[in-house]
Amino acid sequence: MLDTITEKLNLKNGESNLIKKAYDFALSAHKDQKRAGGEPYFNHVCAVAQTVSELKLDVKAIAAAFLHDSVEDTPVTLKDIKNEFGEEIAFLVEGLTKLDKIKYNQDAWQIENLRKMFLSMAQDIRVVIIKLADRLHNMSTLKEMPPEAQTRIAKETMEIYAPIADRLGMNEIKGQLEDLCFNFLYSDQLKWLKDQIQDQVEGREIYLNKVKPVILQELEKEKIKILEIQSRVKKYWSLWQKLIRYEMNWDKIHDLVALRLIVPTISDCYGALGVIHKLWRPLVGRIKDFIALPKPNGYQSLHTTVFCLDGIVTEIQIRTPQMHESAENGIAAHWAWEAAGKPLAGFQMKDRKLYWIKQLREWHKSARDSKEFLENLKIDFFKKRVFVFTPIGDVVDLPENATPIDFAYHIHTDLGDHCVGAKINGKLLGLDAVLHNGDVVEILTQKNKKPSQDWLSFVKTNQAKSHIKKSLGFITKITNKIRPQEKIFHLEIKVKDRVGMLRDITNSFVKFKINLSTVRTDRGKQPTIIINFSLKPKQKTEELLKELKKINGVLDLKQIELS
Numbered sequence: 001m002l003d004t005i006t007e008k009l010n011l012k013n014g015e016s017n018l019i020k021k022a023y024d025f026a027l028s029a030h031k032d033q034k035r036a037g038g039e040p041y042f043n044h045v046c047a048v049a050q051t052v053s054e055l056k057l058d059v060k061a062i063a064a065a066f067l068h069d070s071v072e073d074t075p076v077t078l079k080d081i082k083n084e085f086g087e088e089i090a091f092l093v094e095g096l097t098k099l100d101k102i103k104y105n106q107d108a109w110q111i112e113n114l115r116k117m118f119l120s121m122a123q124d125i126r127v128v129i130i131k132l133a134d135r136l137h138n139m140s141t142l143k144e145m146p147p148e149a150q151t152r153i154a155k156e157t158m159e160i161y162a163p164i165a166d167r168l169g170m171n172e173i174k175g176q177l178e179d180l181c182f183n184f185l186y187s188d189q190l191k192w193l194k195d196q197i198q199d200q201v202e203g204r205e206i207y208l209n210k211v212k213p214v215i216l217q218e219l220e221k222e223k224i225k226i227l228e229i230q231s232r233v234k235k236y237w238s239l240w241q242k243l244i245r246y247e248m249n250w251d252k253i254h255d256l257v258a259l260r261l262i263v264p265t266i267s268d269c270y271g272a273l274g275v276i277h278k279l280w281r282p283l284v285g286r287i288k289d290f291i292a293l294p295k296p297n298g299y300q301s302l303h304t305t306v307f308c309l310d311g312i313v314t315e316i317q318i319r320t321p322q323m324h325e326s327a328e329n330g331i332a333a334h335w336a337w338e339a340a341g342k343p344l345a346g347f348q349m350k351d352r353k354l355y356w357i358k359q360l361r362e363w364h365k366s367a368r369d370s371k372e373f374l375e376n377l378k379i380d381f382f383k384k385r386v387f388v389f390t391p392i393g394d395v396v397d398l399p400e401n402a403t404p405i406d407f408a409y410h411i412h413t414d415l416g417d418h419c420v421g422a423k424i425n426g427k428l429l430g431l432d433a434v435l436h437n438g439d440v441v442e443i444l445t446q447k448n449k450k451p452s453q454d455w456l457s458f459v460k461t462n463q464a465k466s467h468i469k470k471s472l473g474f475i476t477k478i479t480n481k482i483r484p485q486e487k488i489f490h491l492e493i494k495v496k497d498r499v500g501m502l503r504d505i506t507n508s509f510v511k512f513k514i515n516l517s518t519v520r521t522d523r524g525k526q527p528t529i530i531i532n533f534s535l536k537p538k539q540k541t542e543e544l545l546k547e548l549k550k551i552n553g554v555l556d557l558k559q560i561e562l563s
């Protein structure tokens with residue numbers, strides 16, 4: 001087992017001795033322990049060390065991965081670790097042991113532990129990465145746990161760990177965690193989704209195998225070297241989220257299976273994009289240059305969607321090997337490059353690390369009560385971003401639909417507090433105007449001006465909200481007013497096609513005062529009416545379903561709760 005962990009590392013003598021020592025130490029510490037499923041506990045720490053090694057963290061982190069459960073679960077003490085392995089490894093193990101105490105449920109004292117977790121994150125990023133590797137293995141063996149524990153752990157993973165992986169740009173681990181949770185939290189929905197895409201995925205892969213040689217040939221003509229061409233299948237949870245966003249409209253999903261090109265340099269990326277656009281016409285508004293404008297978590301790539309062979313709409317992603325590694329492993333990749341003394345040009349590790357730490361500290365500080373803290377966490381993680389410019393050309397990233405007030409508070413508290421107007425691309429616009437990618441924003445201020453309560457109705461960032469509330473002096477009143485969420489449902493009704501069928505069905509919704517959001521008719525072999533609708537908190541679907549079943553010609557109903 002040790003060989004598979006060390007085989008891809010270029011270890012010096014002392015380093016492989018250190019790993020061997022940690023391996024032996026953990027083996028003897030856990031020797032009689034078994035996991036819930038009956039396998040040796042030692043297998044777990046090996047799996048974690050394996051992931052940490054694949055992420056190319058240093059040998060101290062790999063050693064800490066081997067040792068991460070020995071203080072918690074065996075008679076070994078932190079002092080023993082310090083004596084055997086020194087300060088730094090003991091420090092990492094201590095951090096991991098602390099994180100182990102975090103048990104998620106939404107009580108206040110739990111949240112306090114969550115905060116500690118984040119602070120420890122700010123202290124050493126390796127602790128967080130090892131913890132994510134630990135959680136990944138625990139999730140992959142979760143079926144061995146009792147059902148109650150499965151739900152609790154999956155929820156905690158979905159709400160805390162996956163978002164952290166996301167924020168750190170560790171997309172591969174994030175995606176794996178989410179798909180594992182999906183199975184435990186919404187197994188019916190996952191089954192439905194898998195049924196829907198099985199044939200599609202197969203068909204797409206056969207199709208892309210025809211596309212690949214065409215691209216390769218054309219790139220060769222233009223003398224652009226290609227290191228790898230792969231088709232990647234979208235992860236289930238991410239696909240599911242996208243489907244919900246587009247109200248289950250499959251026509252909007254162009255990247256179920258996308259083509260990915262890895263080329264040596266940035267100029268090859270743009271070169272390859274040109275070649276592809278010469279071959280096939282791109283869809284308007286679907287060319288995304290995340291190389292010039294990286295996502296806030298550092299993600300870089302070119303994306304385009306083209307009318308490909310036979311006019312089939314296809315998404316193509318182009319990137320360099322460094323961008324690829326960074327996209328999959330995020331901060332872990334940058335940490336590894338930094339440690340190896342070759343940071344990626346143009347990517348300032350220090351600044352970025354500081355940015356993350358600043359962000360985390362900000363959350364910690366602004367958390368007036370535990371609920372708000374958790375809300376902040378959940379909300380900011382999932383929002384999409386928009387990039388705008390200051391008058392001197394600095395890029396500012398903000399959440400989707402952000403306004404000039406959000407922009408102002410992002411730059412400086414005083415700018416926000418004294419804001420009276422905004423020029424967007426030179427034009428005077430309202431403070432509630434929605435900012436778009438590439439807008440140049442200039443804030444006009446007046447010394448005596450104070451924030452207005454109205455602003456709270458349209459600002460998007462938590463930063464702006466908390467500053468405005470602070471200025472107005474009523475932080476607690478507002479937080480109690482969070483409106484209960486409406487629930488969204490998806491309903492498929494198999495019917496005999498007849499005149500008036502759709503009218504009869506929609507009338508039932510009207511009768512129960514239920515809001516329809518979309519209605520689609522699928523006139524395939526088995527005519528189906530597909531409806532998405534939302535329920536207010538006190539509404540239920542039982543009566544509606546009974547009524548629908550009574551309608552002449554309704555054969556079968558299938559309902560899924562989407563949120």
Ligand code: MN
Nearest residue numbers: 044068069134
């Ligand atoms: Mn563990």
